[in-house]
Amino acid sequence: MWLRQANDALRFPVFPSSFEINSKAIVNTSNVLKLGEIAVFGGVGLRTTEISSFFPKNEASYCDYTGFPTPYDCVNKIQKWMNEGLILRYTITETNINMEVIVDSFKYEEKDCTGDVYFTLSLKEYKRIQIPKVNTNNDKISSKLDLPLTKGFEVKNKQKTHRVGKGDSLWSLAKKYYGNGDLWKRIYDANKKLIKNPDIIQDGWVLTIP
CATH class of the missing domain: 2.40.30 (Elongation Factor Tu (Ef-tu); domain 3)
Incomplete structure (x- = not known):
């Protein structure tokens, strides 16, 4: 526990x-x-x-x-x-x-x-909420931001990619990009077409980091 x-x-x-x-x-x-x-x-x-x-x-x-x-x-x-x-x-x-x-x-x-x-x-x-983001050019709601209401595991909205190298794992990538290895399932869910076993990722793969 x-x-x-x-x-x-x-x-x-x-x-x-x-x-x-x-x-x-x-x-x-x-x-x-x-x-x-x-x-x-x-x-x-x-x-x-x-x-x-x-x-x-x-x-x-x-x-x-x-x-x-x-x-x-x-x-x-x-x-x-x-x-x-x-x-x-x-x-x-x-x-x-x-x-x-x-x-x-x-x-x-x-x-x-x-x-x-x-x-x-x-x-x-704790549940995160979706806050509408207003496009100032036309006053229309164009996207949403996933924002925490309190301090802790802050999540960045910008999507990245990562080329797998030696020693990489989903846990280590979640630790690198989110500051918390327990969020590895975010990366796994975004790359299910490529990753068949979450314990195995291969050198050279390009993974989406949501």
């Missing part, structure tokens, strides 16, 4: 005993003359999740890896991300969970004199 913000990342030392993603449809109801109440689909609401676990002070068999940060290094990192309103990338490997989020709430405590810090972290999905 990971949280990433650009080049900064936090891998949770202890995987929570369970996790869930909450999602819902937006259904609006109206009263129509002679028909009565009707339901109208209004889109999909933002997904949310709540993570409860702890940051261990010492290494133990239940830890997912060694060399993890101290409990309060983890706390301070999450607190900083929340206070600055940064967009984060939330992923759980070997699942379909890979989405942009912001920290909705974060609480922590010590309760057993071991130095471990127990926490509950609430995350809310």
Whole structure:
């Protein structure tokens, strides 16, 4: 389980005993003359999740890896991300969970004199919006800009190409052009006619970088 913000990342030392993603449809109801109440689909609401676990002070068999940060290094990192309103990338490997989020709430405590810090972290999905761009020559809307409402994984709208060289991978290209390797699927989706296996790209290919 990971949280990433650009080049900064936090891998949770202890995987929570369970996790869930909450999602819902937006259904609006109206009263129509002679028909009565009707339901109208209004889109999909933002997904949310709540993570409860702890940051261990010492290494133990239940830890997912060694060399993890101290409990309060983890706390301070999450607190900083929340206070600055940064967009984060939330992923759980070997699942379909890979989405942009912001920290909705974060609480922590010590309760057993071991130095471990127990926490509950609430995350809310972040969705980018399309803002119309006005052509000043004729006052008509000519294109749209994909702009984030808050700081984080900024995406440039200009399309580029890249000639694959030795050592390149979709992850390294996403890291180079977007500042975040987890956005490799953007490049893969734009080049599906050429790339059959996202783990294999060949020297000399010219890839579109959307």
